[in-house]
Amino acid sequence: MKTNENSRREFITSGLLASLAIAGCAVKSNPFEPDATAAVGVQPTGEKVKLLSVNGEVIEVDKAFLKPVPDLPTITNAAARVGIAGKKFVMVIDLSRCKSLKKCQSACNHAHQLNPGQNWIKVYPMQDAEHTAPYWEPTTCMHCDEPPCVKVCPVDATFKRQDGIVLIDSDRCIGCRFCMAACPYSSRVFNWEENTTVSKETAAQPYSCETSIPQKKGTVSKCDFCPDMVRKGELPHCVSACPNGVFMFGDILEDTVTNGTETFRFSELMRDKAGYRLMEDLGTKPSVYYLPPVNRNFPYENKEETTK
């Protein structure tokens, strides 16, 4: 069964590659346009690959003519502001599974090439009251449905998309930091200096709201729910990096969330495990839901002091 599915996926992927390569011939500016001089020298290997053409026919192409595509093309800034149609993304964070390994944090920092000391994901040692149990609470951007940061932004540099994601246009941000003052979850991070992590080639690229790369000096950044990964049908970096499956990501309209290995009905998860959101009383309506730290997988261990 498993092998079957794999080959099916391979089939579709290679089909996609080929159709892109073929479609690429028509438009000169296409980044996937096959290099004409290189194609001349290609010797057919004789090994044929079955592909699904754009009109739905199965065609056979020699393997030598397939060109690996590095990545899907980045979408335009205008499209990045609209979001992915028909989706409404949510995250569920299961506090009973977190032992503060911070793999989420390091994966996130690496993927978004954050400066040393910057963290979009923070893992808080929490204890709600003197006699209640301590627990770990990872936070991302809450991607609020009533985002206080978007309300106060004077230039529409931070915006709410139709798929629920709140993003930042680093090319427009004036660095007033009003959004940082407005965010009650302290999820926003400022680029106080030039980013030193990012490579020269990446720094020269135009900024993309969906990858949040490259970070610009004097602007605000924050967790972006990795819309570039989502567009590729993959999970945000924190979700796939967590070995304990703390983070679950999905679409509330499909009522499904997954951490990569397990998939749940979102509504059932909320109902059965009494999910909640942070600071509900503020009326920000976050897109990040928490499952309470009950029946924990790990005992709480903290060498540092806990904070209330």
Added chain:
Amino acid sequence: MENSTKQQIIEDLLPQKFGKQGKIWVVGLSLLCILGAVAYVRQLSKGLIVTSMRDYASWGIYISNFVFFVAISLVGSLITAVLRLTNVKWSTPLTRIAEIIAVSAITFASLIIIVDMGRPDRFYNLFIHGRLQSPIVWDVIVITTYFFISILLLYFPLLPDLQIMIGLKSKTSNFLHKLYVFLGSYWKNTPQQIHISEKAISIMAITIIPVAFAIHTVTSWLFATTYRPGWDSTNFGAYFISGAFLVGAGSVLIAMYVFRTHYNLQKYITNDHFDRMGKVVVMLALLYLYFNVNEFLVPAFKMKKPEEEHLRGLFTGEYAGIFWFAITTAMIIPIVILLFKKGRKPLPAFIAGILVVIGSWFKRYLIVTPTLLHPFLPMRDVPESYKHYFPSWEEWSIAIGSLAGALLVITIFARIFPIIPIQETITENEQHEKA
């Protein structure tokens, strides 16, 4: 007889050349401005990393200074508009002092807010991408409006004086004469012109009041529209405006004393002026104290969890020193000094004015910083230096440079133009003699 008094008034009130003290003062202020400019160049090239602001204390003394400047600038509307409309005659010699303080302060408020921006090069985004729902855009609109009304309220009453100055060509340098001619040669003092000017001044004296309330209310909303403990308050607009009137009136006391002693204006800025202005300051300080009681004691009665940390920090914690210093110097001591008739003599009133202004500056610091360092979620996963805030030398230089710049503008204005309205003084004198 009448003509000689007039001559005497003109003689007394003409702008004077800087003496030795004046020169030292101007050079000192210029040096502070230059130091501020050097620090700003460093900030431009390296980024806001040169400041001590970090992700938690994301606003610092630039914003405190901004609030301070906006607050001081409100005095223009208090003296020129509120007192004028209520037919208070004694404030006439103080109108121009108040108005130049207002213009200078609002100019530097706009400059310091640009200094605080991470990307000042994108300032134009406010105009091409501005969104009306952001309090920052409201602030841009009302501050610009206030700036222009204040400039006009400074300029229109200056026109008759400019005519006098143009007439005294022999006593002014060539450059200044040209400036006077450029600014006011069209003014012929015809009844028609006077009528238009008076009408314009009345209209603006009325319009500046709501605009003045708006600039400081909107500035308070930059804080009050957020959820943070210490800012999330419905009291904020009134609290800011009462504080603004207080610091503005305090600064007028200082300016009155300085101009009076340095330009020998004892005849025009009299003990009676200090007495009356002192009473105004007492009233405003009591008003501000009242709003402080509302702002701190009501939440302290409940001690809600998020507020608790913030309030304890102010009352007994790490900010207690500055907090009680600000409350006592800005309000309690000046009230005590100025409540007594002897305290309203020029020198003690001047000292009270200084205390008000210094206390008020620290009060603005306390409005911004402690709240930011008491976020809802504990400070976490940031370098240790992010958890505290003490301004860097660049921040101090820029903040002090901006204050020096504001003083420099006032000083230079007083060097070029008569700081006490000549024509109005003459008119009032004539009316007085007739009566």
